[in-house]
Amino acid sequence: MSIVTPSEARPPAIVARGLHKHYGTAHALRGVDVEITRGEIVAIMGPSGSGKSTLLHSLAGVIAPDAGEVRVGDTVISALDEAGRARFRLTRLGFMFQFGQLLPELTAEDNxxxxxxxxGMKRKSALVQAHEWLDRLELAGFAKRLPAELSGGQAQRVALSRALVTSPEVLFADEPTGALDSLTAEKVMQTLTEVVRTTGTTLILVTHDGRVASYSDREIFIRDGLVLDPAAAGAR
Structure with a gap:
């Protein structure tokens, strides 16, 4: 069993114990324990097929582990059914993906x-909050644009606005700069980390890029479904 604990004694945002996940005969997670504190920025790293995305999705309640427990705040999300996990994600978690996954037929403000x-919020009130985040991320002039009319960096900042508009306890980012050039990626990471530190949001990101991971407080290295001791991690 692999155990990862935070370096500082702050209240936990996420506690996971004994996570196992199989896909057919493939063992994606092999008894992983993870604890992440509130306001911490953590990078999950590992080679392709190591289990890092499976770990992220388990922590976020996107999938249910075959064994083990995931607690987010005061809720054991691994004990919820699929509908319950979906409601929890909608109201208490935020998500940012490699390609933004903005709906192409909606403007930036509607996304x-x-x-x-x-x-359940009425559109008028929702748009007020959406504009607050677009303004904050210097996108005020792009609210009426469709995703196809945005640059890669602008689209990712819209995606970040969407991820944070619900004031989530935890933001999950899966390769958030993977589709961007290096300069744009650095700007997005600077914005992302500045915003989550200002709001106190916990950030958990999956990346294979050491430059992206350098923005984190701590790195979790995973290989073959096991978390490695940082001192022994040559898994960058």
């Missing part, structure tokens, strides 16, 4: 407002 409207 950002969408999570609020799905949670």
């Amino acid at each position: 950002v407002a969408l999570p609020l409207m799905l949670a």
